[in-house]
Amino acid sequence: MTRGQDGTVPGAAPAATPVPDEYVIGHIEEALGQDGRVGERGLHVEVRGTTLLVDGTVANAARKAAVVPVVEAALGELDRQLVVRDETVVANAAPPVGMEEVR
Amino acid sequence: MIRIAAVGDVHAGLDSQRQIAPGFEGIGERADVLLLAGDLTRCGTPEEAKVFADELAEVAIPKLAILGNHDHHDERVDEVIAALTEGGIEVIDGTNKVLEVAGARLGVAGAKGFGGGFAGACGSAFGEPEMKAFARHTMELSDRLEDSLRDLDDVDVRVALLHYSPIPETLVGERLEIYPFLGSYLLAEAVDAAGAHLVLHGHAHAGTEHGVTPGGVPVRNVAQPVIGAAYRVYTVATDGSLPMHSATVPPHPH
Secondary structure, three states: OOOOOOOOOOOOOOOOOOOOHHHHHHHHHHHHHHOOOOOOOOOEEEEEOOEEEEEOEEOOHHHHHHHHHHHHHHHHHHOOOOEEEEOOEEOOOOOOOOOEEEO | OEEEEEEEOOOEOHHHOOOOHHHHOOHHHHOOEEEEEOOOEOOOOHHHHHHHHHHOOOOOOOEEEEOOHHHHOOOOHHHHHHHHHHOOOEEOEOOEEEEEEOOEEEEEEEEOOOOOEEOOEEOOOOOOHHHHHHHHHHHHHHHHHHHHHHHOOOOOEEEEEEOOEOOOHHHEOEOHHHHHHOEEHHHHHHHHHHOOOEEEEOOOOOOOOEEEOOOOOEEEEOEHHHHOOOOEEEEEOOOOOOOOOOOOOOOOOO
């Protein structure tokens, strides 16, 4: 392996470089899907400046309450510090109003 | 007229006790049958399936279901089906069922379906074994769906109950890049070849409720986040006529 004068490998990211936003989004989406406290695969994750935004629909209030802790734990593993903003909504599961005639 | 209640993607977990049942109170006054479009559980455990079935214990109309990808996640499909069956929910994945309801014969063909994509952006059974397995899974399920629908030759109303989408129109709202993981045109082709009055599916939480197959069969995405209610009710006339172009598509060439 060829190293530069400062001991780094050419092309390798310096150790202090934060995990890029693209990878953060991928890992957070995976965590939200895999962690049984949330378990939702369809949530949308976005990084805007210093804020990480999660939106989409979750099945109940307990899963919504778990969104921020799950994201913060995953961010901790990635060594990224972002303000987590939970914009998810709980699915409306009330009886329906009316019906549709299908032709 | 048959009144069909439908919902998918309820994603019951151990945290769902006493949360799902209230939405289904009085369903017997609104509908003749309840069709469940998969993803009934969060992670596919039999314990979650039991919670779901228990929550629907007071629903006295017939309950038919197919499984979704979440219901497969824990790889205990037989136990999930057993828990649902024990709780009074009949699973018709890969087969069909005829019910006498509202003085008419309702035929429902069930298929989980799978991905692959839509016109101009499809995967195919080419290359690595993993890619072939992916594409062939959809092809096999679509063929079986067509057979299950054709089998329903003595009913007044014929419905296809899926998890994955047969058309892109009911995915609108989802990111275009993931359409191939949300459904396949092969499912629509199967429906159009055999003919049906209605297709129900779930899976696409950010999608759109209304769509139609190229053959003219109404499609409804009943994923709970899409319909924003415990379930939706669709009424279908029982005069036996199929939608305009349905069943005029030649049998699938597989």
